[in-house]
Amino acid sequence: MASHFQEGNSTSSSLSYFILDGYEDVGSLRYFYFLIAAVLYFVIVIVNTFMIVVICVNRSLHEPMYIFLCSLFVNELYGSTGLFPFLLVQILSDIHTVSVSFCFLQIYCLHTYVNIEFCNLAVMSYDRYLAICCPLQYNTRMTCNKAVFFIIAVWLFSFVKFLIPFSLNIRLTFCGNIINSLCCQNYLVAKLACSDPKVNNIFGLFGAVLTILVPLLPILFSYMKILEVCFSGSKQTRQKAVSTCTPHLASLLYFSFGCTFGTLQSRFDMSSVPRELRLILSLYLLIVPPFFNPIMFGLQMSKIRNNLHMSSVIRCWLVKEIKY
Template sequence: MESYFQEGNSSSSSLSSFILEGYEDVGSLRYFYFLITAVLYFVIVIVNTSLIVVICVNRSLHEPMYIFLCSLFVNELYGSTGLFPFLLVQILSDIHTVSVYFCFLQIYCLYTCVNIEFCNLAVMSYDRYLAICCPLQYNTLMTFNKAVIFIIVVWLYSFVKFLITLSLNIRLTFCGNNINSLYCHNFLVAKLACSDPKVNNIYGLFGTVLTILVPLLPIIFSYMKILRVCFSGSKQTRQKAVSTCTPHLTSLLNFSFGCSFVTIQSRFDMSSVPSELRIILSLYFLLIQPLLSPVMFGFQMSKIRNICKHVLCYKC
């Protein structure tokens, strides 16, 4: 039966696990990779958790902009926790297998994280549009309660959307169990199906369009309005717009590039690319973004930075 699984000729009724082929090149460097991964995960958890606590504890930061940032940092923790502990176990393991249901759970976690990230950044772009283009009406148009409602809608929309993907995956039967990746990926899993994945492919395409289009429309709308104000406004308005929008655009572009790397790797043959580079590119979207967001948003904002300095100086 074991060799039967290795050859990848089982159906979902007998298939209990997938084999991850991305760890074949780990070899003698496993302890080095483990140490690097553990340190990165530790830094991600400490930095993002610290900023979440700072925003939650200080009443002066209970404003829409910081509430959106808090949601962003929570999502960084959510996505990182769905990936890094799994990587640490797999790096030290001699048998790189993952149960079918845990694989589906990981897909659900990572895909909801991606959707929440894009939608959160879209809501933040709309918030910046109101702050720059409608400064006098901002406190009326974007209240604390409205910000909380936006966040709840973003998270619920993402969870419900990918519940459908999860239910479609569970009904599949599989003719193989070898996944050429470090973690579970929806497209790679669907490729192993011997039952007709037509419905999965159609909904996958529809879901991808929604993941891109739903956040993209408010982002384009917001930045068109911001650019119009910048060109017709004063120098002070342009400086405010640049300082406010630069972290947001940097984070948006960085995350988009990271997701593009994963999409390209899953759909095209990347055997000519060095294995180390393939590993970095496949982890980029949940490796760099959780480290970049606290730096770009948290520590560059004077209010958060001053509170952090005050806390550190008080402890010293």
């Protein structure tokens, strides 16, 4: 502990690692927690990869809506991979430390994941607006090429946007190295700076506003228009809106909840919330969307359901033919 204390009061010129204070000594239970985390990560990788493959190999799914879904599933793999391998190693470790360079790499990965997710949901809401409110113009206003352009723009914007606050945090001088979390978080690392990170906080707040407002405006616009059409349209139009928008709205709601709690937890005193609940909810964004999104969209979207059914039928037929 003495070496930890000494390094915890050094500057960033000699700081080589951070200590993650969110972990506790749980004895042999850590193998149980490791198994739960490993199974969860395995399921996330399998279901998201499976949905990506289904969309890629079925030509009937080569439409803008499913291209956006494919981007969403790729991002789920990206975000969960930024957490779970690291989490699995930490669960089995006796000393919960992380190198400074890897900590910043994880911060960059997790922040870009959140921004990509929000922006991807925004372009998906715009796609639903065109499909429901402008069905006759949809094929000309939203082509596959335009969908690919939107996806490239979303990923580039997300990777570039975080570079300024990220580069500012890398140059901070730290007078502590204890992070009260299960993984590296940008604001918690900035709080360890020797000087007041005022500029970093300003850029961080500006980045948070961009992360929320840039996607939120097209989302609000799209759903206001969709609601107008639903109230004034036919029963068939309302049914189409409900069937195609329900998974998107559900994904948007629980992702927004995770973002809100993450912001509140890092910037305000949450000591009244039980510690175990705080730790679990701190990982909410990297567990719930990657796990539920492919399952929810896969079950709700009729075309995907039909293709999944056809794939199972073909596999059964092939097995019978091989047996005979």
